[in-house]
Amino acid sequence: xDRTTTVPDxxxxxxxxxxxxxxxxxxxxxxxxxxxxxxxxxxxxxxxTGRLGEQFRVALDDGEPVAGIxxxxxxxxxxxxxxxxxxxEDADATSARIRERSATVAVGPxxxxxxxxxxAADRDGAVFGIWQGxxxxxxxxWRDREPAWLELRTRNAFEAAIFxxxxxxxxxxxxxCCDVQYEAEEVVLRHGGHIVARLSSGALEAAPDPTIRPHWxxxxxxxDVPAKTATARAHGGMVIAxxxxxxxxxxxxxxxxxxxxTIDTRAVAQQKA
Numbered sequence: 001x002d003r004t005t006t007v008p009d010x011x012x013x014x015x016x017x018x019x020x021x022x023x024x025x026x027x028x029x030x031x032x033x034x035x036x037x038x039x040x041x042x043x044x045x046x047x048x049t050g051r052l053g054e055q056f057r058v059a060l061d062d063g064e065p066v067a068g069i070x071x072x073x074x075x076x077x078x079x080x081x082x083x084x085x086x087x088x089e090d091a092d093a094t095s096a097r098i099r100e101r102s103a104t105v106a107v108g109p110x111x112x113x114x115x116x117x118x119x120a121a122d123r124d125g126a127v128f129g130i131w132q133g134x135x136x137x138x139x140x141x142w143r144d145r146e147p148a149w150l151e152l153r154t155r156n157a158f159e160a161a162i163f164x165x166x167x168x169x170x171x172x173x174x175x176x177c178c179d180v181q182y183e184a185e186e187v188v189l190r191h192g193g194h195i196v197a198r199l200s201s202g203a204l205e206a207a208p209d210p211t212i213r214p215h216w217x218x219x220x221x222x223x224d225v226p227a228k229t230a231t232a233r234a235h236g237g238m239v240i241a242x243x244x245x246x247x248x249x250x251x252x253x254x255x256x257x258x259x260x261x262t263i264d265t266r267a268v269a270q271q272k273a
Contacts, residue, residue: 013135015087015115019176020168021191023087023135025148025218026068029080029257032057035069038255041235042228043220051114051134066147066220076107078119078127080258082218084150084197085129086168091116094130097167098122122163124155124205124214130168146221150197154214157199161187164199211241211252211260219262225249228263 015023029035032055039045039059045066047057056070072078088094091109098105098120106127108118115133122128154160161180165171170189171180179190187199203214222228229239229251236256243250250264 015089015132015135017176018087018135018191019089019172019174020164020170020178021087021189022084022150022196023131024068024085024142025082025150026070026072026085026129027080027082027259028072028076028078029069029259030071030074031257032069032071035071035255035257038232038235038237038257039069042232042237043222051112061147064145064147065142076110076119078107081127082259082261083119083127083129084216084218085117085131087135088130088132088168091118091130091132094118094132094167095120101163101166103163103167122154122160122214124160124203126152126154126160126214126216128216144194149195149219149221151217151219152197152199152214153203153212153217154199154201155203155205157185157187157201158182160199217252217260217262219264221265222263223265225251225263225265229253 027035036047036057040047043061045059045061047059047069050056050058050068055072056068058068059066095105095109095118101123103123104121106119106121109116109132110118115131117129117131119127119129152160161170165180170178178196181188181190185201188195189197189199204212205214207213226249229242232253233239238254239251240254240260241252245264248265250262252260252262254260
């Protein structure tokens with residue numbers, strides 16, 4: 001089933017305006033069409049072409065951008081995974097800061113039509129991306145709608161916050177930078193008063209279960225976790241963890257290609273400063 005439309009991008013803004021903030025989440029899949037079929041069935045997303053080429057699509061929920069899906073894993077020789085991207089002014093300078101702090105830049109910076117990106121891993125192995133240039137869509141609208149939110153599950157949240165703060169200019173005295181606060185045993189990242197990510201301690205570097213090792217976890221907000229969980233199973237996905245939190249049920253799912261994501265009803269920016 002063809003779920004793809006071609007729509008001109010609009011309201012593109014620069015990564016320089018949202019320093020260090022999460023600016024997008026993207027799935028690097030092995031094959032594009034099977035990934036579109038799975039996520040279209042689970043979430044009801046439709047897709048349009050973007051500015052990153054024929055092997056990349058922007059996922060839309062009721063016409064609004066949610067995430068990116070691309071058959072990029074084989075080309076970049078990286079694992080199939082959902083990956084968060086953080087906005088930076090200079091991808092080269094940021095990559096240098098990552099390396100200086102004993103972390104890894106695995107790919108890039110690579111030039112695309114609208115900017116430059118790189119894939120990295122922090123000192124505990126959690127994979128993330130950086131992006132310099134035009135954002136994929138109107139970032140403030142994406143942030144405010146909260147279709148997805150991020151949680152870093154890491155060995156020590158305080159140490160991780162220092163690393164990311166130094167690399168991404170968190171808590172710097174500059175317009176557009178993120179604020180960092182330690183709340184209820186978590187590090188909370190805010191931009192413009194909105195919570196955009198949380199960092200939690202307790203992950204184990206050598207754990208055999210990849211969901212317990214340090215990683216950035218991408219959460220998609222939904223109103224019906226059980227229904228989407230059942231649909232994911234019916235289309236080849238596997239539920240690897242599930243439970244109930246104060247806000248309702250949640251489930252962590254592995255798609256047929258091996259990428260994991262979590263669905264829940266929690267919106268991280270319910271509290272706005």
